Amino acid sequence: MIKIVNLKKSYFVNKKENVVLNNISLNLNDVGLVYILGASGSGKSTLLNILEGIDNKFEGEVYIDSKNIKKIKGNNKRKFFKNNVGIISQSSNLFEYLTVYQNLLLTCLIKGVNKSVIDEYLIKYKLDYVKNNKVSLLSGGEKQRLSLIRAIINKPKIIFSDEPTGALDKENASLLMEELYEISKSTLVIVVTHSLSIVNTFKGSVIKLCNGNISFKENLTINNNYKIIKKEEKEEDYSNLFIKESFKRNKSKNIITTISLFIGLLLIFLCFGLNEGFNSNFDNLYLNNINSNVLKIYKNDYEDINNGKLNVVKKTRPSIDNVNTFLSSFSNLNTYYNLDFYIQNKEIKINNVESKEYNLKFYFLDSNENNLYINDINKVNIESLSISINKSFTFYEPNLNIKSDEFFTFECTYYKFNIIKEFKYLNEPTIYFPYFYFLNYLENTLAKGISEKISKPVSFLDLVYLCSVDSEISSYSLYFSIDKKDIKSIRVLMNKINESNKPLYKIDSEYYFVVDSFIALMQALVLGIKMFMIVVVLCNLFLICFLTFSKLKKDKKEIAILRILGSNEEYINNIYINEGVIIYIISLSLSLLFYFLLRGLINKKLYDFFVIFNLIDISNNNFLLIISLSFVLIILSYICLLSFSKKFNIKEELKEE
Numbered sequence: 001m002i003k004i005v006n007l008k009k010s011y012f013v014n015k016k017e018n019v020v021l022n023n024i025s026l027n028l029n030d031v032g033l034v035y036i037l038g039a040s041g042s043g044k045s046t047l048l049n050i051l052e053g054i055d056n057k058f059e060g061e062v063y064i065d066s067k068n069i070k071k072i073k074g075n076n077k078r079k080f081f082k083n084n085v086g087i088i089s090q091s092s093n094l095f096e097y098l099t100v101y102q103n104l105l106l107t108c109l110i111k112g113v114n115k116s117v118i119d120e121y122l123i124k125y126k127l128d129y130v131k132n133n134k135v136s137l138l139s140g141g142e143k144q145r146l147s148l149i150r151a152i153i154n155k156p157k158i159i160f161s162d163e164p165t166g167a168l169d170k171e172n173a174s175l176l177m178e179e180l181y182e183i184s185k186s187t188l189v190i191v192v193t194h195s196l197s198i199v200n201t202f203k204g205s206v207i208k209l210c211n212g213n214i215s216f217k218e219n220l221t222i223n224n225n226y227k228i229i230k231k232e233e234k235e236e237d238y239s240n241l242f243i244k245e246s247f248k249r250n251k252s253k254n255i256i257t258t259i260s261l262f263i264g265l266l267l268i269f270l271c272f273g274l275n276e277g278f279n280s281n282f283d284n285l286y287l288n289n290i291n292s293n294v295l296k297i298y299k300n301d302y303e304d305i306n307n308g309k310l311n312v313v314k315k316t317r318p319s320i321d322n323v324n325t326f327l328s329s330f331s332n333l334n335t336y337y338n339l340d341f342y343i344q345n346k347e348i349k350i351n352n353v354e355s356k357e358y359n360l361k362f363y364f365l366d367s368n369e370n371n372l373y374i375n376d377i378n379k380v381n382i383e384s385l386s387i388s389i390n391k392s393f394t395f396y397e398p399n400l401n402i403k404s405d406e407f408f409t410f411e412c413t414y415y416k417f418n419i420i421k422e423f424k425y426l427n428e429p430t431i432y433f434p435y436f437y438f439l440n441y442l443e444n445t446l447a448k449g450i451s452e453k454i455s456k457p458v459s460f461l462d463l464v465y466l467c468s469v470d471s472e473i474s475s476y477s478l479y480f481s482i483d484k485k486d487i488k489s490i491r492v493l494m495n496k497i498n499e500s501n502k503p504l505y506k507i508d509s510e511y512y513f514v515v516d517s518f519i520a521l522m523q524a525l526v527l528g529i530k531m532f533m534i535v536v537v538l539c540n541l542f543l544i545c546f547l548t549f550s551k552l553k554k555d556k557k558e559i560a561i562l563r564i565l566g567s568n569e570e571y572i573n574n575i576y577i578n579e580g581v582i583i584y585i586i587s588l589s590l591s592l593l594f595y596f597l598l599r600g601l602i603n604k605k606l607y608d609f610f611v612i613f614n615l616i617d618i619s620n621n622n623f624l625l626i627i628s629l630s631f632v633l634i635i636l637s638y639i640c641l642l643s644f645s646k647k648f649n650i651k652e653e654l655k656e657e
Contacts, residue, residue, distance in 0.1 A: 001157065001188050002028040002051065007060040009046055009212075020046045022212035023060070030157075033184035033204030036192045042209040044192045045162060051190070052160050053081040054564065054651045065157060075568075082111055082566020086151030088161040092143040093561050093654060096136040097245045100127055100146055103135060104153065109238040110567045111154040121149045125179070141172030148179060150565075152187075159189045165198060177202050238567075239574035246579055250554075253547045254579070258587050261634075264540035265591035266598075268626060271533040273599060273616035275526050281612055285515045286487045288423040288611065290363050290373055290432050293484045295509045296338065297323055298477040299469070302502060311502075315476045316469040318505060323478055326505055330482045330489065336364065337464050338475035339438060342391060342408060348431065349386040359428050360387065362435035364481055372417040373432035380429075386413045387433070395450055395463055395473065404449030408460055410441065421611045425518045427511075477508070518610075537633075545637050548576065552645050559645055560653035573642045580638045584631060 009021040020043045028034055038044045049055040050062060053069060062069050065084060072080050094103055104118045122128040125145045130138060135146065144164060151159055161180065165173035173195075180189050181202045193199065199206060208215050247254055286292055299318040302311050318326075320335045327333055339362065348358045363373060376382065389410040396403045422430075442461035451458045458466075467473040482490060494512065497503045552559070562572050599616045606615045618626075 001030040001065060002026075003061075003063040005061040005063075007047075007050070007058060007062060009043070009050065009055070009058045019212050021050075021058070021209075024209075024212070024214050026207065026214065028188060028190070028205075031184065031186055031188055033181060033202065034188070034190045035199050035204055035206045036190065036209065037194065037196075037199070037206060038209035039194075043212045044209055047209070048160055048162050048190070048192050049651050051158075052085060052087060052564070053077060054654075078563075078566055078568070083154065084157045086154070086156040086159045087564060088144070088147050088151045088159065088164045089654065090163040090166040092135075092147040093557075093564075094135045094143060094146060094150075095558065095561070097134060097249060098241065099132050099134055100138070101131045102241050103146060104149060106238050106241055107150045107153055107565060109236040109241075110562070110565050110571075112234045112236075113154045117153065121153060125149055139172075140167050141169070141175065144168060144172065144176050145179075148176065152183060155187075157188060159183060159187055161189065162192045163194070164191065165193070165195060173198070174201075235568055235571075237571050237574055239571055239578050242575045243578060243582070246575065247582075250551050250579075253551055254583060257544055257547050258583050258590075260540055260543050261583065261587035262590045262594075264536050265587055265626075265630060266594050267536050268533055268630070269591060269595040269618065270598065270602075270616060271529045271536075272622060272626060273595070273618045274529060276619065276622060277615045277617035278522050278526060280617065281615060282519065283488060285423055285519065285612070286491065286512065287484060289511045290365075290375075290420060290422065291361065291511065292487065294364055294479055294481045295490065295507050295512070296477040297327075297480055297505055297507050299505055300503060314470065317474040317476055317478060318469070320478065323480060323505075327480060327482070330486050332481075332483050334364075334481045336435065336479040336481070337439075337461075338477050338479055339435070339442065339464065340475045341464075341473050342410075342438075342442065342460065343389060343433070345389060345391040347388040347390075349384075349388070350380060351383050352386070357429050359430045361430055361432055362438065362479075363432035364435045364479070369412070369434055369437040370414075370416065371434055372414050373420050374417050375420050375422045375424075375427075375430045375432070382417070382419075384413060384415050385417060385431070387411070387431070393473075395447065395467070397466060397468060397471070399468065400466065402450060402453065402466075404447070404453050406447050406449045406460075406463075408445075408447075410438075410445075423515065423518075423611050425610055426514050541633065541637055544580075544634065545641055548580070548638060548641050549644070551576070552641060556645075556648050557653045559648060560650040563650055564654065569646070572645075573639070576642060577635060577638050580634055584634050588627065588630075 004024060004026050006023045006025055007021050008019070008023050011018045011020060024047075036044050036047065046055065050058055051064070056070060058070075064080075067080065069077075069080075095106070098106070100122070101118060104121070105115055107113070108115045108118065119128065119131075122131055125148065127142060127145055127149070130142060135143065138146065144167075147164075151161075159180070164176055164180070168176065177198055180191065181204075183189055184204065189204075191198075191204075297318060299316045299322075301314040301316055303314065304310070305312055317338070323335050324333060343360050343362075346360050348355050348360065350358070365371065372385070374382065374385070387410070389408065391408045392405070393408070394403065394405050420432075439461060442464070443459050445460050447458050447460050447463055450463070463473055470476065490507070491512075494507050497506060559572060602616055603614055606612055
C-alpha cells in the first residue's frame with residue numbers, strides 16, 4: 001500500500017540546512033495498525049504531512065497504492081487523496097459552528113457519499129442523541145468520535161491519525177483506539193503517538209523515529225483482507241451549509257459591506273440618473289418658455305480706429321428684408337419690430353400693491369388683450385394685476401429734421417390671467433403682455449408733439465418705423481419667431497455666429513443666455529459627479545476587498561479543513577461568492593428602493609425650484625448596465641481575492657496547538 005524510498009526532508013534556517021527526515025525507506029502493508037513513535041522534533045508529523053499529501057516539497061519517492069504521489073498534480077491529486085485517505089487529528093478540526101449532522105453531511109457532499117449512511121454511523125458510535133447539536137457543545141470524546149466517522153465515512157484505504165488521544169481522558173482514549181484497532185483489520189491505520197501504553201495495549205507495527213532516522217522497526221504479519229470499494233465520483237456543492245452561520249460569524253463585516261454597497265449603488269444610480277436626466281432635458285430647457293421660439297436679431301456695424309488696431313462695434317436695427325434673407329433657411333419665419341422701448345417705464349400693481357419684482361415682456365401668440373400670462377415664481381395669490389406706463393421722451397430724427405417731446409401713457413387692469421410654469425434659473429417673475437394688442441394700441445394712439453409739428457397724424461407705432469436704426473426707440477433690434485422644431489438649428493446658428501470673428505448679424509435671447517449658463521453649470525456639476533462616482537466605485541471595491549480578505553484570513557483554518565477533506569476549490573469559493581451575491585442582492589434591493597423614493601422626492605423639489613421635469617431619470621437599459629457591471633465587478637473582486645487564499649499553508653493552519 002505505502003512504499004517510501006530514500007525520503008529526505010530539510011528546512012533551511014539562516015542558510016543552514018536542518019534535516020528532519022534523513023533518507024528513510026520502508027514498506028507498509030495494505031491493512032493493519034501502524035504506530036509512528038518518536039520524541040518531539042523527530043519528524044513524526046512531517047512524515048505524516050508528506051503521506052497525507054499536505055507537504056509536497058521533499059526528496060525521494062513516496063508511493064501510495066502504487067502511485068508516486070509527487071507526480072500526481074492538481075485535480076487528480078485532490079481526488080486521489082479524497083477517495084483514498086481519511087484523517088483524524090488531535091484537535092478534531094471540525095466545524096464548531098455547524099451541527100454534528102451538518103459536519104457529516106458536508107463530508108458526504110465532498111466525498112460523494114450517500115447521506116443515508118450518516119444516521120447509521122451516528123447510531124453505531126453513539127452520537128445520534130447529539131445529531132442536531134453544534135459541535136462546539138460536544139465533549140472531547142464526542143468530537144473525536146465524530147472526527148473518526150468523518151475519516152471513515154467514505155471507506156478510505158488509509159486512515160492517518162496524529163495524536164488522536166492527546167486531548168482525551170483515559171477512558172475516551174481507550175474507546176477511540178478500540179475503534180481504530182477494529183478498523184485496522186480491513187484498512188491501513190497509521191497512528192502518530194507518544195503513548196507507549198496504547199502501543200502495548202493495541203498491538204500493531206511500530207516505527208520509531210529519532211533525529212530523522214528510523215531507529216526501530218517492528219513489523220507484524222497481518223492477513224491482507226482488503227476489499228476494493230467503488231466510490232461515487234459525484235461531488236455536490238455544500239456552500240449553502242455555511243451561508244447562515246457565515247452571516248452570523250461575519251455579522252459586523254457583512255453589515256458594513258451591505259451598507260457600503262447600498263450607499264455606493266444608490267449614489268451611482270443618482271449620479272447616472274442626474275447625468276441621463278439632464279442630457280434628456282437638455283433641449284427641452286430651451287422650449288420651456290413661452291417665447292422660446294422668439295429671439296432678437298441686430299446688426300453689427302464695425303468702425304476701425306487707431307489705424308485698424310481697434311474696432312468699434314455699433315449695434316443697429318437691421319431691415320426686415322435683410323433678416324428674412326439671412327434666416328431664409330428657417331420655415332414659418334416671422335419678423336416683428338421691437339417695442340421694448342415703450343414698456344421700460346412701467347408700474348405694476350399686484351392686488352393694488354406696487355411690485356417691483358415683476359418683469360414685463362411681450363408674447364406673440366395672439367392679439368387677444370385678455371390673454372395675459374404670468375410666470376409667478378413666488379407663487380403669490382394674485383387677484384388683480386394693473387399695468388401702468390408713463391414715459392416721457394424726445395423724438396429726434398435728423399434725417400427728417402424732426403424733433404419733438406412726447407409723453408406716452410398706457411393703463412390696463414386684469415382680473416383673469418393665465419398662470420404658467422417656466423424654467424426658473426436666475427430669472428424673475430415675468431408678466432407676458434400680448435404683443436399685437438400693444439402694437440394696435442400704439443398704432444391707434446397719436447404722438448401729439450410730432451403730429452402738431454407736421455400737421456399730420458403720427459402714431460407712436462409710426463415713431464418706431466420712422467426712427468433711425470441706431471435710435472433708442474428702435475431698441476437696436478428686431479424680433480423674429482421660428483418653428484419650435486427648429487430650436488436646435490437656431491442654437492447651431494447662434495453658436496456659429498458667436499464664434500465668428502466679425503459677425504454681421506447677432507442673434508440674442510435673454511432666456512437662451514440663462515439656459516446656456518445653467519447648462520454650463522450643470523455640465524461642470526455632472527463632470528464633478530462622474531469623478532465622484534469613480535471615487536465611490538473605487539472606495540466600495542477597496543472596502544469590499546478589504547472586508548472579504550479579512551474574512552478569508554479569519555477562515556484560513558476552515559478553508560484548510562475543506563481542502564484536506566478533498567473539496568473542489570469551486571465549492572470553497574462558492575461559500576464566499578454566494579455570501580457576496582446575497583449581500584449584493586440585499587444592497588441592490590435597498591438601493592433601488594431608496595433610489596425610487598429619493599428620485600421622486602428630488603425630482604419634485606427640482607421641479608418646484610427649476611420647473612424641470614424628471615431631472616433624475618435612468619432608462620431601463622442603463623439600469624441593466626449598472627446592475628450587470630456592478631455585479632460583475634463584485635464577483636471579480638471575490639474571485640481575485642479567493643485566488644490568494646490558495647496560498648494559505650494547510651500544514652501551518654492545521655498545526656496542532
